[in-house]
Amino acid sequence: MAETANPRRFTDFLRGLRAVRDFKRQPIPDDVVHDILEVARWSGSASNRQFAQIIVVHQPDSLQALSGVGGYAGHLRGAALAMILVMPGEWAEGETFDEGRMAERIMLAAAAHGLGASIGWFSPDGRAKAKQILGVPDPKVVRTAISMGYPARAPRRGKRKPLSDLVLEERYRP
Numbered sequence: 001m002a003e004t005a006n007p008r009r010f011t012d013f014l015r016g017l018r019a020v021r022d023f024k025r026q027p028i029p030d031d032v033v034h035d036i037l038e039v040a041r042w043s044g045s046a047s048n049r050q051f052a053q054i055i056v057v058h059q060p061d062s063l064q065a066l067s068g069v070g071g072y073a074g075h076l077r078g079a080a081l082a083m084i085l086v087m088p089g090e091w092a093e094g095e096t097f098d099e100g101r102m103a104e105r106i107m108l109a110a111a112a113h114g115l116g117a118s119i120g121w122f123s124p125d126g127r128a129k130a131k132q133i134l135g136v137p138d139p140k141v142v143r144t145a146i147s148m149g150y151p152a153r154a155p156r157r158g159k160r161k162p163l164s165d166l167v168l169e170e171r172y173r174p
C-alpha cells in the first residue's frame, strides 16, 4: 500500500508526469533499470494474463535504427535506453489496454528515480521494421517504445483541458 500520511505528495507526483524527450548522455544504473522492470512486472493485465514482454535496448546503433523506422519515436536516438513492449498480437483490444497500463507504470517508475521518459509509437510500417531490427517474429506486435534517460532540461508544464470539460456528473452531456 502507498503511504497515506501525505497523499498530496503522491498525487502531485502522479500529476506532474510529463513526456521527456531530451536526455543527458548519462547511463542509468543497472539497479535502477531493474527496479523499473520490477514495477512493470507487477503491472495489472486482463485476467492476469501478463501478455507483455519488454526488450531493453541500450546499444546506440539499435536506438538510432529504431528512431528512424517510421512513426514518432525520433527521441529514441538520444536516450540512454529504450524499453520496447512486445505484445502477442492475439487480442488487440485487451493487449492494447494492458500495453498502455504498463507503459504508464514504466514512465512513473522512471520518474520516481529522477529519470525522464516518453512513449513513442511506431507507424504500421515502422512496426514491421522495428520487429526486424529486434528479431521479433509474427504475429507479435511491436508498437510502443519508451525512451528513457536523465532529463537534459526541466520538462514542459504541459497543457490540459479544465476538469469541467472532462468530468460529467451523473449523466452524459455534450
Ligand SMILES: Cc1cc2nc3c(=O)[nH]c(=O)nc-3n(C[C@H](O)[C@H](O)[C@H](O)COP(=O)(O)O)c2cc1C
Pocket: 017, 018, 019, 020, 021, 071, 072, 073, 075, 118, 119, 120, 121, 122, 157, 158, 159
Ligand atoms: C498512445 C500514446 C502514443 C504516443 N505516441 C507518442 C509518439 O509516438 N511520440 C511522442 O513523442 N510521444 C508520444 N506520446 C506522448 C504524448 O505525446 C504525450 O503523452 C502528450 O503530448 C502529453 O504530454 P505531457 O504529458 O508531457 O503534457 C504518446 C502517448 C500515448 C498515450
